[in-house]
Structure formats: structure tokens, C-alpha cells
Amino acid sequence: MSSEPHETAEAPPLTEEIAPGTASDPPVGGDGPATVTVDGTEVSVGADATLIDAIEGVETEESVPALCHYGREDIGPRSECRTCMVETDAHGVVPACSFPAEDGLTVRTDAGAASEARDVNLDLVLSDHNLRCTTCGKNGRCELQDAAIEQEVEEPRYGVLDDRGEYEPLDDTSSFIQIDRNKCILCNRCVDACNDVQVEGVLRMEGSGQDTRIGFQSDVDTMEDSTCVSCGHCATVCPTGSLVEKGIEDATTIPLPGFNQKNSVGTAYESSGKSKGPMTPKKREKRATTDPSPSDDATETGVWDDDGASGGDWP
Amino acid sequence: MTGDGPTVRISATDPERALSETNAAPDGVFVVGSTGAQALEPLVAVTREGRTAFHARCSPERVAELCARADSPEAAQSGGSDAVVDHDPETARLPVPELPGLGAGERTVLGACGWRRPTSVADHEAAGGFGAPGPTAVLEAGESLRGRGWGDLCQDESVADTWEAVRDTDGDAAVVVNGHGTASDALLLASAPFEVLDGAAAVARTVDADRIVVYASDDDEHAVETVREAAETYPEPPAAIDVVTGPAEYRAAEPTMSIEAIEGNHRLEARLRPPGPEEAGLHGRPTLVHTPRTLAHLAVALRRDESPGTRVLTVAGDVAAPVTVELSETATLSEAVDAADLTGDFKAACVGGQFGGVTRETDVTLDPAALADADLGTEGSVRVLADDRCIVEFVGRQARFASEENCGRCVPCREGTTQLAELLRDIYGGDYDRDGIEELIRVMDTSSICAFGVRAGRPTRTAMSAFGSEFEAHADGRCPAGSCIEALEAS
Numbered sequence: 001m002s003s004e005p006h007e008t009a010e011a012p013p014l015t016e017e018i019a020p021g022t023a024s025d026p027p028v029g030g031d032g033p034a035t036v037t038v039d040g041t042e043v044s045v046g047a048d049a050t051l052i053d054a055i056e057g058v059e060t061e062e063s064v065p066a067l068c069h070y071g072r073e074d075i076g077p078r079s080e081c082r083t084c085m086v087e088t089d090a091h092g093v094v095p096a097c098s099f100p101a102e103d104g105l106t107v108r109t110d111a112g113a114a115s116e117a118r119d120v121n122l123d124l125v126l127s128d129h130n131l132r133c134t135t136c137g138k139n140g141r142c143e144l145q146d147a148a149i150e151q152e153v154e155e156p157r158y159g160v161l162d163d164r165g166e167y168e169p170l171d172d173t174s175s176f177i178q179i180d181r182n183k184c185i186l187c188n189r190c191v192d193a194c195n196d197v198q199v200e201g202v203l204r205m206e207g208s209g210q211d212t213r214i215g216f217q218s219d220v221d222t223m224e225d226s227t228c229v230s231c232g233h234c235a236t237v238c239p240t241g242s243l244v245e246k247g248i249e250d251a252t253t254i255p256l257p258g259f260n261q262k263n264s265v266g267t268a269y270e271s272s273g274k275s276k277g278p279m280t281p282k283k284r285e286k287r288a289t290t291d292p293s294p295s296d297d298a299t300e301t302g303v304w305d306d307d308g309a310s311g312g313d314w315p
Numbered sequence: 316m317t318g319d320g321p322t323v324r325i326s327a328t329d330p331e332r333a334l335s336e337t338n339a340a341p342d343g344v345f346v347v348g349s350t351g352a353q354a355l356e357p358l359v360a361v362t363r364e365g366r367t368a369f370h371a372r373c374s375p376e377r378v379a380e381l382c383a384r385a386d387s388p389e390a391a392q393s394g395g396s397d398a399v400v401d402h403d404p405e406t407a408r409l410p411v412p413e414l415p416g417l418g419a420g421e422r423t424v425l426g427a428c429g430w431r432r433p434t435s436v437a438d439h440e441a442a443g444g445f446g447a448p449g450p451t452a453v454l455e456a457g458e459s460l461r462g463r464g465w466g467d468l469c470q471d472e473s474v475a476d477t478w479e480a481v482r483d484t485d486g487d488a489a490v491v492v493n494g495h496g497t498a499s500d501a502l503l504l505a506s507a508p509f510e511v512l513d514g515a516a517a518v519a520r521t522v523d524a525d526r527i528v529v530y531a532s533d534d535d536e537h538a539v540e541t542v543r544e545a546a547e548t549y550p551e552p553p554a555a556i557d558v559v560t561g562p563a564e565y566r567a568a569e570p571t572m573s574i575e576a577i578e579g580n581h582r583l584e585a586r587l588r589p590p591g592p593e594e595a596g597l598h599g600r601p602t603l604v605h606t607p608r609t610l611a612h613l614a615v616a617l618r619r620d621e622s623p624g625t626r627v628l629t630v631a632g633d634v635a636a637p638v639t640v641e642l643s644e645t646a647t648l649s650e651a652v653d654a655a656d657l658t659g660d661f662k663a664a665c666v667g668g669q670f671g672g673v674t675r676e677t678d679v680t681l682d683p684a685a686l687a688d689a690d691l692g693t694e695g696s697v698r699v700l701a702d703d704r705c706i707v708e709f710v711g712r713q714a715r716f717a718s719e720e721n722c723g724r725c726v727p728c729r730e731g732t733t734q735l736a737e738l739l740r741d742i743y744g745g746d747y748d749r750d751g752i753e754e755l756i757r758v759m760d761t762s763s764i765c766a767f768g769v770r771a772g773r774p775t776r777t778a779m780s781a782f783g784s785e786f787e788a789h790a791d792g793r794c795p796a797g798s799c800i801e802a803l804e805a806s
Binding site: 092093186 | 566571572575578580581582583584585586587588589590591594595599718719720721722723724725726727729730731732733734737751754755757758761762763764
């Protein structure tokens with residue numbers, strides 16, 4: 001796969017090299033302020049709102065997990081999990097997180113087709129998720145776990161990803177962020193956080209079909225070899241235990257002797273030890289070659305620069 | 316273009332190959348595109364004074380011989396030809412011989428295919444082409460024109476509403492000619508590119524577009540080359556015409572993925588809608604995406620001042636060679652099937668492309684409403700399945716294809732197609748959960764982002780209702796067609 005940048009008409013110079021691998025979605029919000037009726041209750045929302053904004057404002061008949069929805073900053077809507085499907089009078093069953101809140105629209109969360117779609121799609125998400133909650137650092141603060149409990153999922157229709165032979169190795173190479181793709185639901189929040197908010201251009205969506213995964217724009221295999229600066233935004237927005245900060249990856253696991261996140265997955269890429277700070281070697285190299293006068297933005301980089309002048313190696 | 320002497324036309328999907336290497340086309344010999352009936356190729360047509368003799372499946376030597384003796388008085392008479400047709404000496408459309416695949420239906424939209432030189436401005440002009448109808452006429456023609464194929468933004472819908480939406484949206488409009496991946500569209504690009512460009516130019520004028528982009532698959536090299544040449548020679552185009560290719564993957568024909576490919580994204584996935592491309596498309600501009608079939612129908616309708624009322628479709632599968640025909644909307648599927656040379660007895664047809672509906676009934680008419688009522692597709696493609704085909708195996712392969720070829724964006728398609736393939740595999744182990752399969756397909760249909768996921772379950776859904784006993788037989792360990800023995804033994 002090439003990593004040619006995604007051309008956009010008015011890309012500012014800062015982002016023209018960023019190639020997140022995702023589609024250039026149109027702006028999906030409504031045209032202006034709107035009043036919609038959700039399960040019988042009228043709700044008013046501002047301009048640019050989608051139906052999820054209205055749904056979040058009322059007590060709905062049925063819960064709407066909207067797993068991949070984040071709704072803050074420049075993140076999403078990705079509208080990939082389709083666990084936010086609701087029925088509308090004018091457009092049939094639509095995804096609430098990315099459907100414009102049109103004035104006068106009537107929305108039902110308890111319509112049969114929408115309810116079925118949310119249930120089946122949640123089970124489909126679980127079908128490709130390693131459900132090893134007891135060894136997961138996000139146990140108890142996981143949005144997927146919350147949704148499954150809320151929806152009273154007892155036995156997912158399509159099972160879960162429990163064939164350890166199919167597991168992807170943990171990426172434990174970074175000193176700051178661990179990646180477990182077996183828990184990833186491809187919500188794309190981390191990619192948006194990395195590219196649209198932090199403008200770092202490290203993470204991307206790659207592959208297709210069952211090979212779709214979160215990868216690196218620099219075409220490398222591991223976090224350590226990427227151009228990551230360890231800002232941690234990806235881990236902050238991750239709804240599951242797929243991206244977690246190192247040091248707390250076993251924080252909320254249930255203490256069964258001998259079992260932890262790493263050996264529950266089985267295989268892992270380990271750190272080579274060459275990464276000494278939050279900036280990966282490649283990132284430091286890139287800074288050195290592309291930034292002719294680092295002193296110009298010393299206020300910005302000084303904190304993170306780990307050359308001798310700024311305090312030596314990171315622990 | 317005939318003049319006094321005889322005219323020899325060599326028609327083939329790749330005409331250069333039909334000529335022997337030492338024998339470039341001599342004077343009076345025209346290299347034209349395919350007619351759509353590949354089984355006849357290379358097809359040589361020798362025309363003199365309103366009479367054309369057709370010679371099918373000519374070797375390069377035979378081609379050379381026919382060219383050499385074209386001047387002899389008896390050349391256009393019969394001379395060992397396969398068919399002879401008397402016609403208007405000035406005709407700009409292929410005089411249709413009674414040859415397999417060509418005799419079916421009519422050839423209005425396909426009229427240029429195999430007759431006019433694809434990139435000859437003079438030939439297209441002589442056929443009444445390059446007209447520049449005003450927006451009123453174009454919008455009126457658009458009222459009764461429905462988009463053709465899944466690559467068309469307006470599939471099965473009247474195109475005029477979408478044109479109006481583009482006219483009403485601020486910003487410079489763009490017109491995408493989406494010729495990706497469908498045999499009949501590739502045929503039009505290679506054999507009648509000016510018909511397609513006439514349609515695109517008419518639409519571009521109507522919506523005041525300043526850019527036309529012809530988009531096709533990397534694999535259709537000949538079509539791309541031909542349409543590129545035609546685009547360069549198109550007289551007074553209303554907008555700049557570019558030709559861009561995308562990866563030879565099935566999903567790359569989806570309208571929003573075609574836009575992603577044209578924009579240069581290295582990874583193709585569907586865009587969210589609404590708003591659709593008609594409001595925010597190519598680089599955010601209001602954009603129309605039409606297939607070559609839609610645009611050629613428009614061009615022909617404008618020139619004739621009436622809709623041709625036909626459907627162009629390709630019959631493939633268990634046939635000697637794929638054939639593209641043009642049939643009346645009132646014709647039935649059986650006429651399409653009869654146009655091809657089947658390699659076995661007819662068992663079923665998968666109607667409507669990769670994810671079409673499976674049926675054994677061929678008395679369905681070809682208009683979109685009738686096809687939709689029968690849960691069949693309007694893709695313009697009919698895949699014939701002969702009687703030794705196992706339907707369960709067929710839909711299992713379609714499901715697996717869907718699980719491997721989807722863009723990976725949305726859960727109902729990415730995970731749904733994978734689970735669908737699993738549920739179909741479970742049948743071989745004795746577990747046929749029809750309700751579960753139907754539930755899954757329903758959700759893929761209601762909640763997928765694009766038509767790929769919406770339709771990926773259609774082959775299974777239709778096959779379960781038309782061939783339910785075959786599914787039950789597999790669950791009992793039997794394959795009625797006898798082709799799944801190994802798979803059944805393995806489980």
C-alpha cells in the first residue's frame with residue numbers, strides 16, 4: 001500500500017502530508033437549529049446537530065449504545081458501528097450519530113427494525129472482539145463492556161474472538177502506549193485524535209475487510225518504529241482496552257494469579273530498548289531533518305525534547 | 316464515410332490483436348470496437364453499396380485475406396461469410412446480422428458499437444452526434460431517465476431531481492463518468508466513447524459543471540486508452556475532461572469510493588451520506604456520478620427526442636462467452652439468457668451483478684420496478700448458472716467474496732459478511748439457521764453505509780427462498796448438484 005497523502009483541495013500546509021486512510025466525509029450536521037421528537041418528547045438542538053444530540057437530551061425508551069460516537073473535538077462521527085440506529089418517520093432507519101437533525105423529524109428508539117439493528121450490530125462488534133475482560137486494563141471503564149451490560153447481552157449471537165491462534169500480537173514496544181488490536185472496534189477515534197486534533201499524522205486506518213486495522217502512516221509495524229510523540233490522546237479517546245497507557249495496562253484486571261493482559265493474548269512485540277523518551281527514534285530523526293531551526297519553537301518542543309539540555313533520558 | 320469502394324470493419328474487444336503484427340489496417344479498413352458479442356470476435360464486416368457481409372471469429376490471416384480481396388466485386392456478396400445484411404448505405408449504426416448474440420433485441424444505445432470508429436469525430440458527427448442541447452431539453456429527458464448500475468448515484472431513480480439538486484447547490488459542479496468494473500460500461504467506453512461523452516457534456520452544461528472526470532478500472536486498459544483519446548479530440552467540450560483510473564477492485568465502483576479514488580486517496584472506503592455527492596462530492600463540490608450506460612442513454616434520447624426504452628445488459632457465467640445486449644424494458648429475462656450460448660442446461664440466474672438475486676424464473680421483465688419486486692438487481696448483468704451448479708456453494712462464494720472485498724468501514728458489512736459466510740459454512744455441519752441468516756441479512760440491509768453491504772446478502776436471501784430444499788439437503792449431508800462432496804465430508 002502506498003502512503004501517498006490524501007489530496008484535498010484546500011489542505012493547509014500543516015496537514016497536506018497526513019494520510020489517515022479514511023474517507024473525506026461531508027459535514028453531516030443539520031442546516032440550522034431544529035426541534036425533533038424523540039420517543040414522544042420534543043427536543044431542540046442547535047445548528048449542525050445530528051440526531052444523537054437530540055437522543056442524548058431525553059430519556060429514551062430503549063438504550064442507544066452509539067459505541068463509536070465521541071461527539072467532542074474534531075473526532076468523528078465515524079458512524080461505523082451502527083449501534084445507534086433509530087427509526088425516523090421520514091427516512092426510515094438511520095444512524096443517529098451521523099444523520100442531520102432535521103426540523104420536525106420524529107424519531108423512535110423502540111421501533112422493531114432499529115432495535116434489531118442495534119442488537120445485531122453490537123453482537124457483530126463483539127464477534128470480532130477479544131472478550132478477555134478479566135485481564136483487561138479497561139475492565140470496569142470500557143464503553144463496549146458498558147454497552148453489552150446495558151443491552152443485557154448474555155451470549156452474543158456470533159460468539160467472540162476467542163481463538164488465540166487468530167490473535168494479533170500485542171504491541172508493547174512503546175514505553176508509553178500499548179496497543180492490543182484484538183480489542184479494537186475500529187471506531188477511528190484514535191486516528192482522528194492523532195491526525196485532526198494533534199496533527200501528528202502517526203496513526204491511520206489501513207487494510208480492508210477483515211484485515212482492516214489501525215496502523216502507522218510511516219508504513220512500520222510497531223509503535224516504537226512509528227513517529228509517535230506519546231501525547232496519549234489516542235489512549236484517552238479509546239473506548240476499549242485497545243490503546244492503554246503503559247503502567248496501568250493491568251490496573252483493573254481481576255487479580256487471578258498468573259494471568260495478565262500480556263499472557264492472555266499470548267504473543268507480543270517487545271521494546272527493543274532503543275526508545276528512551278516519549279518521542280520515538282524516528283520522530284526525533286524526522287524533527288532533526290525537517291526542522292532546520294529547532295530553537296524557533298523551543299517553547300513547544302523543549303518539554304518533550306530529551307537531548308542533554310532538557311534533562312537527559314526519559315525514565 | 317463509405318465512399319465508392321468497399322469498407323472493411325474489424326471489430327474486436329482489443330482490435331489491434333485481431334490484425335496480424337505485420338498487417339496494420341490498410342486504407343479502407345476500419346478498426347472498430349467490440350459489438351459486445353465476444354464469441355464472434357474478431358468479427359469482420361465487409362460493406363459495399365448498402366450490403367454488409369459478416370465473417371465471425373477470423374484469424375489474423377483470414378482478416379488479412381478479407382482486407383486484400385475487399386475490392387473484388389463478390390466480396391460483399393457472400394464469399395463464405397456467416398451472415399449478410401442489406402441496409403441503408405448511409406447507416407451510422409451496426410446493421411444487425413442474424414448471428415448469435417447480435418440478433419437479440421435492438422441496438423440503439425449500442426448502435427455505434429462495432430460500426431463507428433470509436434475515436435473518429437467524423438463518424439460520430441455523421442451519426443448526428445456532438446449536438447449541444449439546452450438545459451431545458453436535457454432536464455426534460457432526465458425526467459424519464461433512470462440511472463443505470465450500482466456505480467450510478469441515481470440508480471433506478473429519475474436523474475433530473477439530482478441534477479436540480481446540483482443546480483441548487485453553491486460551488487462549481489463536477490460530473491463523474493463512472494465506468495468502473497461493469498462489462499457493459501467498459502464496452503461503451505471502448506466502442507462508443509463519444510456517445511458517453513455527449514451525455515456527460517449535456518449534463519455538464521445543464522448543471523454548469525467545470526470539470527468532467529471519466530473514471531474506470533486500472534484493468535480496462537483498452538477502454539481507458541480509447542476514452543482518453545476520445546476526450547482529447549472531443550470538439551468544444553463544455554468543461555475540461557480528465558480520465559482517471561482506480562484500483563481493479565469491485566468496491567471501487569461505488570459512487571463515493573469512485574470520488575475517493577479520483578481525489579487520490581490511497582485507501583478506498585465509503586463516505587457517509589447524507590449529504591450525498593450531489594451536495595458535497597469531488598473535493599467537496601456538488602458532483603454527479605453517472606455510469607456510461609446512463610449517459611449514453613441520455614445522449615441517444617436527446618438525439619432521437621425520445622427515450623430508447625431499453626436496458627443494456629451483459630450475460631455471463633456458464634456461457635461460452637459473455638455477451639452484451641440491448642433489450643427493451645418490456646422484454647423478459649429469458650430473452651437475455653437466450654442471447655448467450657449456455658454451456659449446460661439452465662438452472663438459475665443471478666440477476667443484478669455481484670450481489671444480484673438468484674432466481675429460476677425467467678419470465679420477469681427487465682424494467683427496474685419488476686426486477687425489484689422479484690428481489691432481483693438492476694445492475695445490467697445476468698450470471699447464468701447451469702444445472703451442475705450448487706446454489707449453496709455459489710452463494711457461499713458470494714458471501715466470502717463480500718467478506719474479503721468490503722472496504723472495512725462499517726460493522727454490518729465488515730463483520731456481517733464474515734458472519735454470513737460462517738453461517739453458510741455451518742450448514743455443511745448440519746446447522747441451517749435460516750431465521751438467523753435472514754435476521755443478519757436484514758440488518759446488513761438496513762444499516763450498512765453503502766450499497767455493497769446493503770446488497771451483499773441478496774444472493775443468499777433470494778437463493779434460500781428459491782432453492783430452500785438445496786440448503787436443507789446440505790444440512791442433511793447431501794449436495795444435490797454433487798459438487799460439495801469434499802466440503803460435506805470434511806464437516
